[in-house]
């Protein structure tokens with residue numbers, strides 16, 4: 001690759017982090033990362049483009065767009081003079097490069113900020129190029145890729161540069177409304193007005209390794225709070241941990257990751273562009289090979305034990321077995337990445353889906369890390385973000401349910417666990433794309449239900465689904481946790497009970513000792529149902545989903561009393 005990154009006149013350059021003396025050619029071969037310590041050095045926009053797109057595929061637009069000086073601004077030198085210097089130094093008219101290219105053979109609209117031009121600051125030209133990039137993506141129906149590196153808004157253009165934040169956000173909003181995908185790539189550094197506008201609005205946000213990003217910079221914050229900041233503050237890892245970015249990617253892998261994402265988007269656009277209309281079955285048949293002869297039915301307490309068994313496949317294992325090409329996405333974009341929820345982009349029989357599930361662990365260490373599959377509010381906000389992403393991109397959602405319930409803890413209550421679940425239920429009810437849910441283990445309470453509002457609800461033979469854990473029910477209704485087996489029977493939580501109550505559409509057999517085959521049966525059923533649902537016009541889909549949700553519950557024939565076959569805890573004054 002022919003990189004022209006600005007080395008000083010010399011052939012040798014010290015690594016800013018580890019001080020290793022690096023030869024220009026060696027550095028270029030390593031894409032301007034330090035071969036000794038991995039530190040990522042700055043890249044000029046042209047080098048960045050060469051790194052990301054297919055060779056010779058980039059066609060630049062509006063290269064000559066130039067800034068005016070509406071404020072007649074002068075600091076240490078007049079703004080026009082400052083611009084002239086930056087132009088001479090960079091060979092660029094302003095701080096952004098806009099054009100079309102292909103990545104992995106798929107067309108994209110691309111805009112790349114150049115930090116070497118006045119710190120990548122966003123004035124009228126940069127804002128205009130970002131907006132034009134979004135409009136180009138919209139016109140061509142191709143994904144937008146924006147690569148940011150910026151200190152923020154350009155002060156020399158005053159409030160007009162502040163307004164570029166609103167302009168770029170409005171342009172991205174058009175993409176969202178039209179379902180055109182947008183991938184935002186953050187490269188060191190991204191601050192201020194760029195961070196607080198288009199750079200943070202990606203459907204998927206990637207931070208290049210070593211990137212620092214935030215609204216206010218560390219010096220400003222330290223002056224304000226008069227305390228030293230923690231190590232690693234605002235680094236890519238920090239952003240990932242706090243749920244601000246989906247992925248942290250090394251420069252060497254960036255093109256490959258983008259190619260996968262853009263390929264997924266192309267496949268999604270292909271599937272949503274009018275597949276042949278199939279008729280959804282009014283009442284899906286039971287999965288082939290299933291029967292619910294009484295001798296197969298196990299005791300409810302045994303069923304609970306099986307659903308919770310430590311060796312039962314986790315949702316992560318199911319994802320590996322059922323889907324291909326999984327790209328895990330992270331974070332709620334607010335404050336956290338809740339590891340009790342796993343989700344991302346995947347393929348089922350080659351077709352794109354968004355998959356979301358509860359993540360228990362395979363052992364104690366993993367279980368502790370994942371909070372035993374019990375999400376916090378941040379987990380449900382992550383679910384909602386992924387649901388909305390699926391809706392915008394026009395791909396169906398598959399959920400895999402396996403949780404004892406939402407986490408009952410102090411921080412979860414402070415974060416409004418109730419509202420997080422409630423908003424997820426409401427969003428799922430109106431989601432303008434097909435949703436198929438599979439209970440693969442424990443379906444515990446509202447925390448499970450948040451992922452079980454669907455056009456079709458399936459359950460594996462040894463799964464359970466219940467308003468409360470049998471232990472919780474036993475304590476409330478019997479005053480004795482030891483009565484859990486009795487409570488389990490009363491709750492009718494087994495797969496066959498749920499089938500009889502009309503709660504689930506299909507019960508998926510689990511051949512004993514063969515989790516691979518069990519996963520294969522899940523894949524077969526989900527794939528079949530998604531193919532049926534794909535042909536249903538969205539208004540019909542939503543009407544049917546509403547009828548389905550509206551139909552839950554049993555009333556006595558005269559409509560005055562509940563005929564629910566489950567226990568009636570409200571009569572005991574208990575609420576769950």
Ligand SMILES: [Zn+2]
Nearest residue numbers: 015018034037
């Ligand atoms: Zn180094």
